[in-house]
Amino acid sequence: xxxxxxxxxxxxxxxxxxxxxxxxxxxxxxxxxxxxxxxxxxxxxxxxxxxxxxxxxxxxxxxxxxxxxxxxxxxxxxxxxxxxxxxxxxxxxxxxxxxxxxxxxxxxxxxxxxxxxxxxxxxxxxxxxxxxxxxxxxxxxxxxxxxxxxxxxxxxxxxxxxxxxxxxxxxxxxxxxxxxxxxxxxxxxxxxxxxxxxxxxxxxxxxxxxxxxxxxxxxxxxxxxxxxxxxxxxxxxxxxxxxxxxxxxxxxxxxxxxxxxxxxxxxxxxxxxxxxxxxxxxxxxxxxxxxxxxxxxxxxxxxxxxxxxxxxxxxxxxxxxxxxxxxxxxxxxxxxxxxxxxxxxxxxxxxx
Amino acid sequence: xxxxxxxxxxxxxxxxxxxxxxxxxxxxxxxxxxxxxxxxxxxxxxxxxxxxxxxxxxxxxxxxxxxxxxxxxxxxxxxxxxxxxxxxxxxxxxxxxxxxxxxxxxxxxxxxxxxxxxxxxxxxxxxxxxxxxxxxxxxxxxxxxxxxxxxxxxxxxxxxxxxxxxxxxxxxxxxxxxxxxxxxxxxxxxxxxxxxxxxxxxxxxxxxxxxxxxxxxxxxxxxxxxxxxxxxxxxxxxxxxxxxxxxxxxxxxxxxxxxxxxxxxxxxxxxxxxxxxxxxxxxxxxxxxxxxxxxxxxxxxxxxxxxxxxxxxxxxxxxxxxxxxxxxxxxxxxxxxxxxxxxxxxxxxxxx
Numbered sequence: 001x002x003x004x005x006x007x008x009x010x011x012x013x014x015x016x017x018x019x020x021x022x023x024x025x026x027x028x029x030x031x032x033x034x035x036x037x038x039x040x041x042x043x044x045x046x047x048x049x050x051x052x053x054x055x056x057x058x059x060x061x062x063x064x065x066x067x068x069x070x071x072x073x074x075x076x077x078x079x080x081x082x083x084x085x086x087x088x089x090x091x092x093x094x095x096x097x098x099x100x101x102x103x104x105x106x107x108x109x110x111x112x113x114x115x116x117x118x119x120x121x122x123x124x125x126x127x128x129x130x131x132x133x134x135x136x137x138x139x140x141x142x143x144x145x146x147x148x149x150x151x152x153x154x155x156x157x158x159x160x161x162x163x164x165x166x167x168x169x170x171x172x173x174x175x176x177x178x179x180x181x182x183x184x185x186x187x188x189x190x191x192x193x194x195x196x197x198x199x200x201x202x203x204x205x206x207x208x209x210x211x212x213x214x215x216x217x218x219x220x221x222x223x224x225x226x227x228x229x230x231x232x233x234x235x236x237x238x239x240x241x242x243x244x245x246x247x248x249x250x251x252x253x254x255x256x257x258x259x260x261x262x263x264x265x266x267x268x269x270x271x272x273x274x275x276x277x278x279x280x281x282x283x284x285x286x287x288x289x290x291x292x293x294x295x296x297x298x299x300x301x302x303x304x305x306x307x308x309x310x311x312x313x314x315x316x317x318x319x320x321x322x323x324x325x326x327x328x329x330x331x332x333x334x335x336x337x338x339x340x341x342x343x344x345x346x347x348x349x350x351x352x
Numbered sequence: 353x354x355x356x357x358x359x360x361x362x363x364x365x366x367x368x369x370x371x372x373x374x375x376x377x378x379x380x381x382x383x384x385x386x387x388x389x390x391x392x393x394x395x396x397x398x399x400x401x402x403x404x405x406x407x408x409x410x411x412x413x414x415x416x417x418x419x420x421x422x423x424x425x426x427x428x429x430x431x432x433x434x435x436x437x438x439x440x441x442x443x444x445x446x447x448x449x450x451x452x453x454x455x456x457x458x459x460x461x462x463x464x465x466x467x468x469x470x471x472x473x474x475x476x477x478x479x480x481x482x483x484x485x486x487x488x489x490x491x492x493x494x495x496x497x498x499x500x501x502x503x504x505x506x507x508x509x510x511x512x513x514x515x516x517x518x519x520x521x522x523x524x525x526x527x528x529x530x531x532x533x534x535x536x537x538x539x540x541x542x543x544x545x546x547x548x549x550x551x552x553x554x555x556x557x558x559x560x561x562x563x564x565x566x567x568x569x570x571x572x573x574x575x576x577x578x579x580x581x582x583x584x585x586x587x588x589x590x591x592x593x594x595x596x597x598x599x600x601x602x603x604x605x606x607x608x609x610x611x612x613x614x615x616x617x618x619x620x621x622x623x624x625x626x627x628x629x630x631x632x633x634x635x636x637x638x639x640x641x642x643x644x645x646x647x648x649x650x651x652x653x654x655x656x657x658x659x660x661x662x663x664x665x666x667x668x669x670x671x672x673x674x675x676x677x678x679x680x681x682x683x684x685x686x687x688x689x690x691x692x693x694x695x696x697x698x699x700x701x702x703x704x
Contacts, residue, residue, distance in 0.1 A: 002423065002424055002425070002427075003424055003425050003541075003548040010464070010466050011464040011467075012465040012466060013461065013464060013465070014459070014461065014463065014464065014468070015461070016465065017465060019491055019492070022465070022491055023489070026468055026469065026472045026491075027486060027489075029472075029476055030479060030485075030486045033479070033483040033484060033485055034451050034452065034483070034484070037451075037485040037487060039487075040485060040486065040487040040488065041486065041487065041488055045488070046454070046488045048451075048452060048487070048505065050402070051403060056408070056505075058452065058487060058488060058505060059454075059488060060454040060456055060488055060489060060490055060501070062456045062457075062458055062490045062492050062499075062501060064458045064492055064493065064494055064495065065495070067458070067492060067493045067494070071354065072354055073354070075354075099389075099400075100398065100400060100410065102398070102410065102411075102412040104412055104413075104414045104501055106416045106499060109366065109367070111366060112362070112363040112364050112365060113364040113365070113368065113369060113374070114362050114363060114364060115363075116366065117378065120378045120379070124381055124382055127385070128385070131385040131386070132385060132386070133384040133386050133389040133392060134379060134392065134393065135389060135391075135400070135410060136392065136393055136397070136398045136410060136411060136412055137379075137393070138412055138413050138414045138501075139374055139375050140371070140414050140416055140420070141419045142416055142419070142499075143416065143417070143418040143496065144495065144496040144497070145495060145496070147416070147458060147499045147501075149412070149456055149490075149499075151410070151412055151454060153400065153408075153410060189355075192355050193355055196355045204355045
């Protein structure tokens with residue numbers, strides 16, 4: 001409803017472009033006016049000239065109740081921690097160090113001061129862990145749910161910045177930590193919510209699933225691994241954080257770098273508790289590792305010359321290599337068959 | 353509803369603290385970890401060390417449908433423009449120059465690609481006018497209305513930064529442009545919405561109210577006045593932008609600077625069209641100028657030594673002076689009586 005005359009324009013649904021297509025489409029007409037803007041939209045963070053040797057990094061993320069989180073199983077303290085972590089993770093993905101954040105919230109009047117204190121206690125804990133400063137924000141009313149918007153500033157030495165677009169043919173593809181657990185943690189929480197809804201007297205049975213639940217609820221940015229890479233004198237040729245799932249991020253790196261990427265099923269780092277839990281839940285652990293998302297591990301490529309330095313470190317797993325673009329993006333299963341990686345991810349239940 | 357055991361905490365409504373009290377309360381426990389953080393929460397923008405001579409500025413604002421804007425009378429292009437302007441205004445209020453923004457939106461599926469293009473055309477126009485770059489953002493789903501979150505980066509020479517806390521006794525209090533029109537523009541739009549709702553066939557009658565409507569819909573940041581001050585070699589001793597209304601901002605400056613401020617009714621800059629429109633709408637123009645808000649003019653204090661430089665410029669109006677804190681904040685009406693300025697603003701219908 002508008003009091004102004006209807007312009008009779010077309011009404012194309014946003015779903016026709018998808019999130020990344022939409023951002024590309026909407027921001028394409030923009031030109032930069034400042035010579036200190038090095039990189040705008042299109043990577044994990046914007047890059048701005050800071051000094052002769054350093055870049056300033058800036059990134060922002062929005063978290064919407066009912067879309068990104070469900071307060072029936074997300075404690076507010078964990079939510080505050082996570083909102084900071086996912087932003088710090090974007091700075092890590094540029095091989096940088098986060099330094100300041102702003103934290104804005106729109107809240108309806110169903111939130112009490114005590115509830116917001118819980119949220120802020122999580123923010124504070126994250127600020128202490130990542131050694132960053134809360135320097136601003138906005139607090140406003142919301143007509144419905146809770147909306148969080150965080151912006152983060154960081155820094156990186158110019159020589160050490162890792163964009164998405166630097167992967168070279170024959171580079172090794174590396175992932176930190178392990179994959180799939182955050183997704184399984186979410187499945188447990190959803191299951192317990194269903195049980196609770198049909199019988200509110202029952203307390204949730206979360207026993208024995210600590211690791212998966214922690215991975216889902218207490219999201220950590222991998223700033224420690226950025227430091228390890230620095231100590232090892234390794235600058236990734238390209239890097240991204242795994243928010244939407246490994247296959248989705250593989251596609252981003254290969255597209256931006258104009259290369260192909262091949263990864264191997266038998267190399268995927270999956271924790272044994274993840275393996276067991278997936279079995280309990282009748283899910284394929286490989287599917288969870290490839291498409292689960294929210295692990296916030298780092299995915300990056302390095303020159304083969306760094307192989308010796310990384311191979312001994314259990315926190316880093318070489319899962320594949322970079323190929324010529326014409327080979328495409330491929331997932332090699334244990335039986336040595338090759339499956340193309342598509343935007344829909346790779347679903348072993350469908351394709352094998 | 354939470355699947356976790358109820359902690360039986362208190363439930364104090366947020367309204368008990370108010371917006372500014374709430375931010376103070378929630379952010380009080382935070383300590384800074386980075387030595388380059390010069391100023392965090394509590395001014396128009398955060399201040400971060402940039403170089404020997406310069407500071408980096410960072411500010412953020414959230415705009416929520418149904419709280420900050422009503423899409424039934426706010427064209428999306430104007431909304432995009434305004435969302436950028438109010439952020440740039442925060443940088444102006446530090447006597448700085450904006451350089452980059454991020455623009456995040458949460459939208460429900462009732463928004464088409466064409467609608468978002470309208471929004472972004474306003475953002476683009478603002479970026480061109482203010483010579484700033486769009487360098488990032490987040491686009492996500494919303495379960496209900498439109499939520500916009502903008503962050504802005506800026507710069508200022510260290511010698512020229514204006515905080516809220518530098519006003520000195522005997523300084524002059526200056527305001528740019530004129531006041532009250534944006535509030536009246538909003539009243540016109542609300543009136544036409546009511547008429548439209550009771551009779552959707554009637555086109556809105558906005559004729560003759562161009563100035564007030566433009567002030568409400570096409571919000572401008574006063575970056576031009578920051579430049580004029582620079583050309584005149586004037587650095588305000590304190591500064592803030594007028595988003596919530598003149599009296600509210602007077603209270604911020606006096607509180608942060610630990611002084612009193614006295615302003616005069618007969619000095620308030622009010623456009624003659626604002627005077628006439630207020631009369632038509634049966635509103636007191638002084639009330640609109642004092643409490644209306646959304647004018648986004650700059651309110652600042654300067655040393656008396658700059659008086660000669662500013663007195664000839666019609667864009668700057670000296671409306672009062674800074675006093676000792678013990679004199680409080682006062683509004684002197686035309687009949688020379690003094691009225692204390694309170695947090696509720698000054699309502700001539702009540703107090704006179």
